[in-house]
Amino acid sequence: MLKKNIIWLVLVVIGLQNSVIAQQKIRLNDNWEFLKQDLGGIWEAVRPVGAGNPESVPLWQKVSLPHCVNAEDSVDPDMNYYQGPSWYRTLIEVKNPYQTGRTLLHFEGAGQKTDVYIYQTKVGSHVGGYDEFTVDITDAVAAFQKTDVYQKQFKGKIPLSIRTDNSRDLELIPSDLSDFNLYGGIYRYLNLVYKPALSVDKVFALATVDKDGKNASLNVKARFYNPKSASNAEVELKLISPSGKVINTQKKQIQLTGKDLEIANIKVAKAELWSTDKPTLYTVELNVKTADGVDQHQEKIGFRHFEFVEKGPFLLNGKRLLLQGTHRHEDHAGVAAAMTDEMMRTEMKMMKDMGVNFIRLGHYQQSRTILNLCDSLGMVVWEEIPWCRGGLGGDVYKQQARRMLTNMIEQHYNHPSIIIWGLGNENDWPGDFPEFDKEKIRVFMKELHDLSHALDPTRKTAIRRCDFCKDIVDVYSPSIWAGWYRGIYTEYKQVSEEEFKKVKHFLHVEWGGDGHARRHSENPDNALRKVKTGVGADERAGDASLIGGASRVSKDGDWSESYIVNLVDWHLKEQETMPWLTGTAQWPFKDFSTPVRPDNPVPYMNQKGVVERDFTKKEVFYVYQSYWTKKPMVHIYGHTWPVRWGAAGEEKMIKVFSNCDEAELFVNGKSQGVKKRNSQDFPAAGLRWNVAPNAGKNHVKVIAKKGKTVLEDEITFEYETRQWGAPAKLEVRKIAEENGKATIEVKLKDANGVTCLDSRNWVRFSLAGDGELIDNQGTSTGSRYVQFYNGRALISVKTNGGKNTIAVKSEGVPSELLTL
Template structure:
């Protein structure tokens, strides 16, 4: 790879006299070795084989980057996830063809403390797992290349070793009290970059426009990387509109200085970036000097944002109801090390659900995420990871300042970003003996002032720290109606009460957990125990599954049936709150957390509308029915294979659709057409009580929106037999595709009747040639999982051999099956 890269560079220098960004940056993804432990010292990482190390201990494994130390152990039901040092190493062929050029390692994110070595020389350290950072390895490489060992033992390659460390540390943010894993590893892209000794380190594009879109203003500022103190240079630049037309150009000489404003222009009637039409302009530039040219490109957009005091949110002068969700950097099988394809899939699924706003919880996220928000039209609240625990000392506070500065400067040009978040749940004590509200207020004011100084064009915000609500521009209180406290019918009143307390109100974090594939014929039953009309916030202990007052999070059934009702109610209410700026459901996707070991999927926060592997839950379609325009219809219950009730009893069937009307069919017979009315709860009036027959039933819907017709269909069995306590299990292979088998265990009572409300803990095991597809953090990818409606599923990679699968559940005889 590096040989071909060399030829590309030579061609560019000889024939073009310039190098584009894509030609001078190489993604370092392959040929890495990884060690999940610490070393005695750097010598152990670079010591050649046979030099005092004949056994080659410790054992390294081959990996590709991005890579997360906690790819699987974060959801291992039997372990605490690893928090400690880990090592990565590789050998690079360094060929910088710029005369006196600089060689740089560009990290897009690594957690949480990182040390970088060239051979045995430590060249840099970095604290913080979520911002980008660069390391100049030029001098260390040059020194090593002069040594005899460079050619004799490393054959002209340079050994690079990287130590990451996510050990628990009270003086680090985020706090380990946080409801998410503080991951370790090089879990975002790492790039090798060659630049001339004078280059543009960062280009700041300030794009402003009035609410009517009549006139736009651009102010361009360059930050240089100039370690050799090169003097004069010149710059050529073009502004290109979304149609590819050059609207303005510049060619001028520069006297190099820090953060140099070099161009201000006016753009008449610019094309406006919006959530419906996210058009972007481009700045293409070339810095020209005697020691080499540096080219680059930045995208930006013109848009006007306004959170009206005591009112809604306006984009480009018009009200926009922010329809939002949240994102953690977490995925089945890879944890934080999501590939670009995974990220694109996730963000596209959000947009297809109707999302126009996202809060990135609770830390800066990758350039890939921000670029997709820009191009898809998703407004962003991005925040630093000052999350829970209280306030630490000087080291702690300096880290927060640095993270805020890095976040704002690195993501300054993204038109999607409208809010810089300064913290989350800062009223949550525990990391330090002292919890001083006034000291927290003082530091929050400092961060608020710093944010406005760095970027006066965007708002500041925090969530759930009432004693700091007056400091920031936008505030989100804790409102969890129908989950941690109260009923979901309390939502509107609770929001009105909180809205009255602050200048600008935005509700982020609402919803509740649902165990995928668990359904209920009476999902709201537990609401009868709940005190309504009072507080709906989350307080200490509310997330616990034990103790305290009655609450749905403890006493509910965690079914998809209940959560779809909760979401349905919230969305219908939000349509009739004209003062509301918006809200963001927590979160889009289930994610791993160390503080929830007893959840139905251990160590998983299961509040997502999709599972950790992108499998859609039923709630995804509730959002689509309110938030999207493309005609859709979805019958509730695609993952509900057996419904139950009495003979002749009518059972409700719900259809989530954005169409104006729908007709339902049961076993080929029409049961009438209904009109959609968003205020007719549940399912916006698209619900029918149908007389299922014992055994197999087929339900079909035909929905219409104008001249467009959409359909959906489900099949299920209707069980009328009543059941008792589970006393036996049956393990079956229900499917096989290629070399992967799907196993299902069912729980039965003493009469052999399927126990459809059984939630027993299921423990899968496997002996032989195969391998369980577990530690995925999903309802069908966990070896320990609570049953859903008396069953549980897991997959097995057979490896073309023989295996014996087992299922253990307390109080029930263990079962086996040969595969």
């Protein structure tokens, strides 16, 4: 059964007299069954499995881990996502190489409440969807192996059943008022772990260095898992350099007291510093030896010094670093929270390619894979617990918050990338409880602040958007959404300076706006004329709604990529003129699912991402690259804008985003001249040309130069000079087919056959036949119900080699059918 499982750390046998190192960690990915409902009891999960019992209901489906209960329904346009209990079951083989060892299940994350069973015995529970936890199954396995059922019914395998539950619960954080889904399932990796009788539970490796890098030291403490109450052990600690050389070894006998023990305190000569440009990592290896075996534990660490200058910038290793940041939710098309290592690596590398050096992990502890990637790629991190919106609950609620803060800090203590522990988000947002007492929230925030510093005095605490608590934490981020929820984007710098003066340490996280991918505009700033200025730039209750309230771009704008490009372009050019700024983090890197936005152009999606939910880049990705990266790049705005429009002979602006020194534009083979890049020349840093396109097809090419490097980019577009009237008909056709997948395009046209290029109407796709509609992806091309982008919409179909008919419907016009 375990043939396909990944051996995370293979079995190692080292010749030691009467001892072995045999540490094994096996990912339990395959051969799972899943049930999206509750059972009457554990017996229903473990009664004769696969025996063909016709009365064995309900039906289970085969899945692999990681798996999210809400992989598709979180973005289903016609229903709310499922919140409730679900079950997983499998059979495992237990072959612990240690004669007196412990067999553990290590959960990297499961949501939101988890119960674990070996056969009918409950062996552990956990509350909290984002921190890691371990369940010792040794005794339950041993007891089950003594039963007749073990051999007769289960043929020497162990039945493992797991119940997850993401039901609504006011005494659970995060709140269901949060702008993200509280997913259910085993959506991070689950590992079967073999350990000797005494093993390392956690290592706390405190690597410190002064700002000039001359005095570095390493203090190592350890916590042990010791269920058999061993009294002593021999430990060996090795510090391994980035090049793989052992540079320090410490050996000692320890007395096991049940408390964290100091293992070593080491001075490190000429330490190589960790930075965002050169993320240098050392390895701490701890070997613990008893008569029962040797347990080996490794941690990556880094030496770095950081400082938030009071009323000033951020320093890393004594030098100013402008934090160029983004945010991340654990969410992806088709799998929701169940992202694989490969997906996570792709996402983080894309961020680095965009120029990101800082990330806020919103709004919960995230996968260890992500933190490892932040360490190795060079991104400083703000990581936080999910005390998010709703107010403050009772004792159960508070205890969960304390526990999750403790777990987050202890589990991610050694990551050099982390500089901030976040204590909460939007804690000024009431709604879950009849009482909303600001003073009680302040008292609990102060408790969490003190707890954070007691657990880790080396890092800062922070919150975002709770002004009545801003004096409690070390670093504060107010709400500034200039040009989206309030005000216009040219007010960004002024509003930021005003907020900066109110706190000792200012860091602006969350800014930007929603862009419906593939929607573009010839007049994107039109909505700004309606927006009142001088009223601040903070988001307020109801601002995310598309109806009611004061004029604001989030409600009255066109939600085009064109507008978001202008907003971001302005923010980035201004940030270069703010020497006091620690940095910012745009919200977020990738579009993500949320239950509180059913009416967005892609239903149930927050569309503020730089990329879509499936990693498809939006145009704004290249704006960030042009400001934040050093590797030469050039990009003409409009790769996803096939048709522009206007009067015959009317000049249109063509923008080029590049970090090159100069660029020359060619339209239909004719040079439009050379422009020099100047970041303060808005828009597009001066790389813009006003050109009168030809009616019909146009070809645009740019040649950019940076030193001896020469780069090119090109696009084509149609220029529509005809005026269109009211929508009158749909035109649907297949535009591509490859590897059994057909791509369907629908256009909304007037009575004369002219595409309604500014349409924001809705369109619905459905399918009859042998195939499958590729929908519930949460993307502009992967939703069966979506707003048009410039009068068109796309969707794909798995044909399965059979007959299929696509139906396309949009209110007010006749429906259309297309047979494939």
